Amino acid sequence: MRPTVPLTSIFAAVVCIAGMIAGGALAQTTAPAPQPPAATAAQPQPPAAAAPSTPAQPSAPADAGQAPAAAAPAAPAAPVGEQKASGIPIEELVRPVNALSTAIDAAEKNLEQAPGGQRDLAALRAEIEKIEASAKKASESLAPRLEEVRSQIAKLGTPPGPNGPPEAPDVVAERQRLNGIAAQIDGAIKKAALIELRSRQLVSRVQHARQGVFTRFLFRQIDTPLQWKVWTQAADQLPLASKQIGFILSNWWSVARLNATGLATVVGGALLAFAGLYLLRRRLMRSRLDAGGASVPTLSERAAAAAWVAPAIALPAVAAIIVLYVGLDELGLLYWQVEKFAYAALFPLFVAIAISALARALLQPTRPRWRLFDIGDGSARRVTLAVQGIAVVYALDYLTNRLASILSLPLSTSIVSAFISSVLIAGLLLFIARTNLTSPSRAPGVAVSSWSPVCLKLLLVGLAIVLIATSLLGYVSLGRFITTQLLTTGAGILVVAVLYIAIHAIVPEPSERPTGMNAIIEQQFSLDDFGRTQLVRVQHGFLTMALFAVAIPLLLLSWGLSVTDIRSWVRAALFGFEIGGTRISPARILVALAIFVGVLAVTRFLQRWLASGALAQGRMEAGLANSIYTGAGYVGFAVATLAAISYAGLDITSLAIVAGALSVGIGFGLQSIVNNFVSGLILLVERPIKVGDRVTVDGQEGFVRRISVRSTEIETFDRASLIVPNSEFITKTVTNWTHRNALGRAVVKVTVSNQCDPDKVIELLLIAAAECGLVQKHPPPWAGLDNFGPDGLDFTLIGVVSDVNKVGDARSDMRVRIFKAFREAGVEFPTQQRDIHFPDSEQVERVLARFAAQDAR
Secondary structure, three states, rough: OOOOOOOHHHHHHHHHHHHHHHHOOOHHHHOOOOOOOOOOOOOOOOOHHHHHOHHHHHHOOOOOOOOOOOOOOOOOOOOHHOOOOOOOHHHHHHHHHHHHHHHHHHHHHHHHHOOHHHHHHHHHHHHHHHHHHHHHHHHHHHHHHHHHHHHHHHHHHOOOOOOOOOOHHHHHHHHHHHHHHHHHHHHHHHHHHHHHHHHHHHHHHHHHHEEEEEEHHOOOOOOOOOHHHHHHHHHHHHHHHHHHHHHHHHHHHHHHHHHHHHHHHHHHHHHHHHHHHHHHHHHHHHHHHHHOOOOOOOOHHHHHHHHHHHHHHHHHHHHHHHHHHHHHOOOOOOOHHHHHHHHHHHHHHHHHHHHHHHHHHHHHOOOOOOOOOOOOHHHHHHHHHHHHHHHHHHHHHHHHHHHHHHOOOOOOHHHHHHHHHHHHHHHHHHHHHOOOOOOOOOOOOOOOOOOOOOHHHHHHHHHHHHHHHHHHHHOOHHHHHHHHHHHHHHHHHHHHHHHHHHHHHHHOOOOOOOOOOOOOOOOOOOOOOOHHHHHHHHHHHHHHHHHHHHHHHHHHHHOOOHHHHHHHHHHHHHHOEEEEEEOOOOHHHHHHHHHHHHHHHHHHHHHHHHHHOOHHHHOOOHHHHHHHHHHHHHHHHHHHHHHHHHHOOHHHHHHHHHHHHHHHHHHHOOOOHHHHHHHHHHHHHHEEEEEEEOOEEEOEEEEEEEEEEEEEEEOOOOOOOOEEHHHHHHHHOOEOOOOOOOEEEEEEEEEEOOOOOHHHHHHHHHHHHHOOEEEEOOOOOEEEEEEEOOEEEEEEEEEEEOHHHHHHHHHHHHHHHHHHHHHEEEEEEEOOOOOOOOOOOHHHHHHHHHHHHHHHO
């Protein structure tokens, strides 16, 4: 049984029916009449001469040069008009802030007097957000100027006290002038901050006003189709509309006949474009989809095929319509109301073509192997026809509403059109609900309900009932909005799901042979299996992020949000927003994370270069190389952390306060961890042990394999890993057999008979040590009489070995040579003698005598 999309997700196909149908049409079909444009007082007129110091700021109106209220009186020696900061007149520095103050006042007045409709409020919000951004820039540009002036005031020193010597008149005048400039700049900065606050408050008010307008629009009740006057009014207007359309078309035809050759050329070009693309599509689909025999493609392959089959099916018709529209426009045949008719017909035609192509691509009525849903051939054809029918009904309803608007027909025409389209769409939804959507691979003979799957069928029926009920009760806008949002959301989810599944077919699996760019990347970077897996993960992640980055804004647009709202949210998400007086900038945080990851990557690259290059030349011992390698990692991590924190704008002093508060907890709860960490740093600096050393700690002996932050790994002679906390090496006694060098002593103890010559034995021992290739010549081996043992003479042979790890081999070799030398020289090893004492010897003698007598008999 092939993998398929669950049957319950068939509703997503229905979602495509009207999702893409009504995606951009709600405002056209149900929007209220456009309001007059909002007042333009929020846009100040540019002055005669723009301030050269702040070209990015909005220009001030001609009467916006008044001094701010917070400005201090100027010094007598320098009038206000002549005061300058860094060579720029002070009035030019504060002029943009005054202009922004005038603009925000005008915007607030415009909101209170004539808020307008949705578009006007969206435009007003965009203007207020520009004012807020300009105020922020003005404040940021004035802050360095204020610091410069304050530094100049600081250079003049502290003013003398009442009893001190008076300052020079020039110093007094300069101090007063600088204080006046500082007061004006500081007042402008505070004024800009106030403008930012007012802008945010106005944006909130505008959003609340838009919600009110939208709510009133949804719940506005108009005449219902149950009223007979609605039908009579629509019927009365039908002949008049027919006459108007006939008059317009007859006039157009009279003009078109004057350029019959051009018209025939345009129509022929459109037909030629359709035929050529149709034949190309047919050939492409046959070569790609009909090849391969009876094998069933995987789910990802079918999704990838649907992703390109849908545009391929829609392309011929779309191209023909575009050629026809552009050709008629070039011939001058699209004029006045004819142009409005043609433009109004483009959108519904494109929607109908797109939905039909999408339904055919997903359901594949003639190619079951490539069908994305596991339903029968008859069911696929029924659902496809129903979807195409819904697309056609929607296109006709949309076109009817547009024509009614162009011809100024009464509202009853739109009510009748909406009711008829709602009934037809509801009927088609019920037709889909009555279609058998069960899997054809189900076991034969098993009874299946016609309402299976129940949840999907009930949802379709409920959608049809809601669509008819809202139209009958007069809530046309509400009904269309509910249906549009439900369908467009489902359509978006379906399309995103199909594309997400298709990504798995686009990006090859790590086990597959790489092609294209993947092959080039693998060849350039010599990727192994792990590297190919990581490359595939990066590609999957990038394509998925790109998919959702496009899908989410489109989904928000279908929910009724404007481009201004989405742009505002994106700007806030990227460039920062305030929570509780703290400004959070996700963009800076992401860049800080990128800096952290980048510095860490450079550190790892440097470590790999050190490990494979500078530290791997054989001129440096392994312990020192490991210390340098580990120390470079610690330094790189610290630099990455500090750089990321600094760029993110976090206050390090606050972190220091938090760290100080945590030090109490560290002193109690994390004492052992900190102790081990500090001990690890001491081990890396003082290096009492290093990687490769042979050590003995707590009776355990082995080789140091790794020194980490918290613990040290020791490999024992049994190939077991012993994890020892670093503090054990600092607070306890540790035996390091290779601390200064790798020399070791091979000690062999020998016992010979008491009758042997000691000098001869010593000579033989030294000869055995000299012949051992593992024993050093310098210092020479040593042998001597160690003790008079109970069984013989005890001798000791000591040889120095260059590698302590070879001590065992040296001992074995010397023992073999000693044994051979003693046997050739007649030196005997003593036999152990033992005296056994019995407490009752007479009883033992009697028992032995009895055994002897029995043996004699």
